[in-house]
Every structure is written in structure tokens, then in C-alpha cells.
Amino acid sequence: MTVIVAESHYQPPNQLLTTLGLSLATFMRVLDTTIANVSLPTIAGNLGVSYNQSTWVITSFTVCMAISLPLTGFLARRFGEVKLFVWCTLLFSITSMLCGLSESMGMLLLFRAIQGAVAGPMYPITQSLLIAVYPPEKRGMALALMGMVTVVAPIVGPTLGGWITDSYSWPWIFFINVPIGIFASVVIGAQLAGKKEITERPRVDYVGLIALIVGVGALQIVLDKGNDADWFHSPFIVLMSIVAVIGLIVFVIWELTDREPIVDLRLFRHRNFSYGTILLILSYSTFFAMGLLLPLWLQRTLHYTASWAGLAGASIGIMPVLLTFFVGKYAPKTDLRLVAAAAFVVLGLTCFAQSHFYVGIDFMHVALVRGFQGLGVALFFMPVLTILLSDLKPNEIAAGSGLSTFLRTLGGSFAASITTFVWDRRAVVHHAQLASHITPYNPTARDALEKMGQGGHAQRAMEILNDEITRQGFQMAFNDIMHVLGWVFIALIAVLWLTKPPFHAKSNARAAPVED
Incomplete structure (x- = not known):
């Protein structure tokens, strides 16, 4: 008779230390996607290049990371998940140090590209390892932790990057990775040394x-x-x-x-993985577009400094930090589709609230709306990640996580490009509509111009009025986009019900037949 051994998990010597090592590595990796953004002008000045040339510091990292992400499954089968994590994290630290030591833009771009290539597998492998070291009843907690790190790290990045660049020097935005990465790789190498893994030599x-x-x-x-x-x-x-x-x-x-x-696209034969990945791409892209547009709007329209814009948006990270434990513990006991639906409702409502922002709005109002938005974020990542991994086979977890993360990252890139393009174009349209009302036949406009132009300053009055029209045009364009993003979140609730329970993130430990 053949029976199947129940699914098990690997118990490391110290689960808390293992979780800390995995979380720090992920935080470091996600942080590095945004920490360099605010330092580009300083980097360009110090290395003697133009600002446009310095933006390749971001592009080289994201391009190489996007390429290596879908290769995670192949690399995990070839080298094993633990070894892949340890070496990627260690190489990430080494290349971070080399980035900080770079004396030319060419050197910086080379090491930044290598850093992006080894960064790709780190997130999906961390996700797979977290699932492997927790028993089934606690895997929701592991995925909730991943969600919190994914949200908080990009928020911290620009603020921390600006502070380091202003207080010390730009190389330190890379140097801070070195001790973190070495600690994480040593801890995980030691804690998971006994984890049995089956490696293959797949054809390249x-x-x-x-x-x-x-x-x-x-x-x-x-x-x-x-x-x-x-x-x-x-x-x-x-x-x-x-x-x-x-x-x-x-x-x-x-x-x-x-x-x-080399990339197993046949994973999309799994229903929950297919619809879960669609949910992840669309919801993350919408969330990313919202998070990208807000600081741009605060700086361009409300004339906030980069630091104050970061502080206004940082309140979104409070709820995920406070609620991670409760979401991880109690959400798996309910229908995860209801939890995710509640998250999309909150995110949609806060987008609608932001669509009513105006140029005179105060800091506290913005921070409060963003803080409430954090409730939706706290409820969002864990259910969606659990749903998309729920019907994968144990040996497909790493590949599925890598593929979905790759598509999520690509969706974020599309969202960034489309959002900024549409914002600029809509602002031009609104500017033209508002300017069409400034005619000699409009008594309100005529009186305002006469008052502003008293004392022979008619030309200056026109310049001031045009600047205000431009400002209002960007404000109206911001409101338009937020309104659309709100409806996208609401529409995603329908996609949720295309998935089917049970939702249970499987371990990558393999069940084995036992002969009786």
C-alpha cells in the first residue's frame, strides 16, 4: 500500500533569527530600488556627468533585475534555494561596496547592473524560504511580513537616501548594504545548512x-x-x-x-496562479502609480520640498507595521477573497478622496488620507500572494514567485511611464481649457488682470496668472488620474471571485510515498 506523507516544513535552529535574516535581505533589496533616486543630482555633479546620464544608475539596475527575476526557478533548480539566496545576498553586498567606491559613471553603471542582476532572485527566493520554514498555520504570517517589507522599504528609501546624501555623502547609500547583506547571508547559510534540497542540472x-x-x-x-x-x-x-x-x-x-x-510559462495552467498574478500585476501597478504621483504632485503643485513630500506620504506605512501580526494570524482563517476585497475597497475609497484634493490642502489632511490608505495596504499583499501560490506544486513555488514578481515589476514600470505621461498631457488639456476663459469679454478675468497690472506691471500679471493656470491644470490632471485609479481598485474585486479556494501556500518540502 502507498500512502503520502503529510506536508512538512523545515525547522531551523532559530526561527526568529532566520526570519530576521530573510526580512533584512528583502528590505535591503527593495530599499535599493528607490534609495538612489533623490541622490542622482549629487551623483551626477560628483562624477562630472549630466543629470540625464545619471538616470542610467536607476535604469541599469531595473533592467538587469527585470531580466534575472524570471530566471529564479531555473537557478533554484540548478543550485538550490539556500545556496542561491546566500550567494545573491553576498554578491549584492559586494557590488554595493563597489558602487560606493566607483570613481566614474562607467564603473558605477557596471556594478549597479551586476547588483540588479543578483537582486532579481532575492525576493522570490526569500518568499519561498519563508514558506518553507513556517508550518502551514503560520505561513500567512510569513507572507504578511513580506507584504509589510514590500510596502515600507520603498517609502523609507527616498527619505533615507536624501538624509544620507545631505548629511554624509552619496556612496553611503550603497555602503549601508554591506553589513546588512553579510549578516543576512551568514545567518541564513548557518540556519538553513541542514535543509535538504534536490538540485538538477537542467539544460540551458x-x-x-x-x-x-x-x-x-x-x-x-x-x-x-x-x-x-x-x-x-x-x-x-x-x-x-x-x-x-x-x-x-x-x-x-x-x-x-x-x-x-528556462522560464516555465506553463505555470499559468494553474487557475489561482493565473488570476492571482493578474490581480498582483494590476493592483500593484495601480498602487505604484498612486505612490509615484503623490510626491510629484506635492512638489510640483504644492511646492513641497522632497523631504516634506516624503513625510506626507510616509504615513501609509504605519498601518502595515501595526497590523502585520493580526493579518498574518487571523486572515487565513477567513475567505481570503473577502480580505482582499476589503483592501481594494479601502484603496479605492482613498483614491476617490485624493481625487478631491486641491492646491490649498494642508499637510495633515494629506497625511491622514495616506494613513488610512495604509489599512488597505495592510490587508492587500498577504491574501493576493497566498492566492496566487495556492495551487502551485511544491517544486513550482520558487519559479512561480519569480515569474509573478517579474510581471509585477514590469507592471510597475508600465504604470510609472503611463502615469507621468498622462499627467503631463492632461495638465496641458486643462491648461488650455482654463486659459480659454481669460478673454477681454470675461469681466472677472478682466478685473483681476487690471488689479494685478496696476502700476505698469501688466506683463508680470500675465505671467503670474499663467503660472496659476498651469498649477491648477496639474491639480485637475492629478484629480482625474486618482479618480480612474479608484475605479480600477473597485473593478479588481470582480477578478478576485474568479479564483477558487482552498487557499493555502504550500511548503517547498516534497511529499514522499511510503510503502507499507
Whole structure:
């Protein structure tokens, strides 16, 4: 007779220390996606390049990370999850140190690209390892912790990066990773040394790998540089778009037909993984667009400094920190679709609230709305992550996590490019509509201009009025976008009910048959 051994988990010598090591590595990795943003002007000045050239510090990291993310499953099968995590984290620390020691932009871009490449597998492997070291009844807590780190780290990044750059020097935004990464890699290497893993020597799918590098690399460059280059008015963007389309078409066709694909797109045969990934992409992209637009609006429209804009938005991290324990403990005992639906309702309502912001709004009002928005964020990540991993086989967890994280990251890049483009274009439309009312036949406008132009300052009065119209145009465009984002969150509730319970994040420990 053959029976199946019940699913088990690996118990490390010290579960708390293991969780700390995994969490610190993830926090460091997610933090690095935003910490350098506010330091670019300083980096450009110190290395003697233009600001536009310095933006490749961000692009080189995101391009290489986007390429390596979907390779997580292949690398985990080849080297094992623990070894992959330890080496990626250690290399991340080494390249961080080399970034800080760079004396030219070329050196910085090279080490930043390597840093992005090793950063890719870190998040999905951390997710898989957290699930592996917790028993089934506590895996919701592990995923809730991942959600909190994913939300808090990007919020801390710009504020911390600005403070380090102003108080010390820009290399320290990279140097701070070194002790964290070494600590995390040593702790996890020691704590999970006894974890049994089955490694394989899969055939390297060179055609799929090359198509992935070319297609995803070109697409990420288009998304990062499109706004600055005026999109398809630029021959470079047109060329990169053609390369991206051809590369991605070849990649998808080849991976679906190859016997041993380097990225297993067949994972989408799982219902919950398919709809869960769609939920993750759309909800994260909407959340990312909202988080990107708010500080831009605060600085451009309300004339906040970068530091004050960061503080106004930072309140969104309070609720996830306070509620992580409760969400992780109690949410798995309910229908996770209800928890996620509640999160989307809160996020949608706060988007609608932001669609009524105005140029005279005070700091506290903005911070309170963002703080309440944190409730939706606290309820959002854990249910969605659990749903999309729930019907994967144990040995598919790392690959599924890597693929979904890759698509989530790509969705965030699309959201960033589309949001800033639409905001600028809508602002132009609203400016034209508002300016059309400034005519000699409009008594209100005429009286205002006469008062402002008293003393022979008519030209200055027109300049002031035009600046205010521009400001109001950006405000109205901000309100338009927030209104649309609110409806996107509400619409996602319907997608939730396309998934089917039971929802249970499986361990990557493999069940084994036992002969009786």
C-alpha cells in the first residue's frame, strides 16, 4: 500500500533569527530600488556627468533585475534555494561596496547592473524560504511580513537616501548594504545548512535566455527612457520598441514549445496562479502609480520640498507595521477573497478622496488620507500572494514567485511611464481649457488682470496668472488620474471571485510515498 506523507516544513535552529535574516535581505533589496533616486543630482555633479546620464544608475539596475527575476526557478533548480539566496545576498553586498567606491559613471553603471542582476532572485527566493520554514498555520504570517517589507522599504528609501546624501555623502547609500547583506547571508547559510534540497542540472535554454535578455532589456529601457525622449518621436525609442516586441514574441513562442524552457510559462495552467498574478500585476501597478504621483504632485503643485513630500506620504506605512501580526494570524482563517476585497475597497475609497484634493490642502489632511490608505495596504499583499501560490506544486513555488514578481515589476514600470505621461498631457488639456476663459469679454478675468497690472506691471500679471493656470491644470490632471485609479481598485474585486479556494501556500518540502 502507498500512502503520502503529510506536508512538512523545515525547522531551523532559530526561527526568529532566520526570519530576521530573510526580512533584512528583502528590505535591503527593495530599499535599493528607490534609495538612489533623490541622490542622482549629487551623483551626477560628483562624477562630472549630466543629470540625464545619471538616470542610467536607476535604469541599469531595473533592467538587469527585470531580466534575472524570471530566471529564479531555473537557478533554484540548478543550485538550490539556500545556496542561491546566500550567494545573491553576498554578491549584492559586494557590488554595493563597489558602487560606493566607483570613481566614474562607467564603473558605477557596471556594478549597479551586476547588483540588479543578483537582486532579481532575492525576493522570490526569500518568499519561498519563508514558506518553507513556517508550518502551514503560520505561513500567512510569513507572507504578511513580506507584504509589510514590500510596502515600507520603498517609502523609507527616498527619505533615507536624501538624509544620507545631505548629511554624509552619496556612496553611503550603497555602503549601508554591506553589513546588512553579510549578516543576512551568514545567518541564513548557518540556519538553513541542514535543509535538504534536490538540485538538477537542467539544460540551458540559450534561445529563450537570449530572447529574454533582448526583449525584456529593450522593453525596460523604453519604459524608463520613454518620457524623457518624448516617446515615439525619438528614433531610439522606436528602435528599442521594435526590438522589444520581436524579442518578447520569440521568447513566448519558444518557451511554450521548448521541452525544457528556462522560464516555465506553463505555470499559468494553474487557475489561482493565473488570476492571482493578474490581480498582483494590476493592483500593484495601480498602487505604484498612486505612490509615484503623490510626491510629484506635492512638489510640483504644492511646492513641497522632497523631504516634506516624503513625510506626507510616509504615513501609509504605519498601518502595515501595526497590523502585520493580526493579518498574518487571523486572515487565513477567513475567505481570503473577502480580505482582499476589503483592501481594494479601502484603496479605492482613498483614491476617490485624493481625487478631491486641491492646491490649498494642508499637510495633515494629506497625511491622514495616506494613513488610512495604509489599512488597505495592510490587508492587500498577504491574501493576493497566498492566492496566487495556492495551487502551485511544491517544486513550482520558487519559479512561480519569480515569474509573478517579474510581471509585477514590469507592471510597475508600465504604470510609472503611463502615469507621468498622462499627467503631463492632461495638465496641458486643462491648461488650455482654463486659459480659454481669460478673454477681454470675461469681466472677472478682466478685473483681476487690471488689479494685478496696476502700476505698469501688466506683463508680470500675465505671467503670474499663467503660472496659476498651469498649477491648477496639474491639480485637475492629478484629480482625474486618482479618480480612474479608484475605479480600477473597485473593478479588481470582480477578478478576485474568479479564483477558487482552498487557499493555502504550500511548503517547498516534497511529499514522499511510503510503502507499507
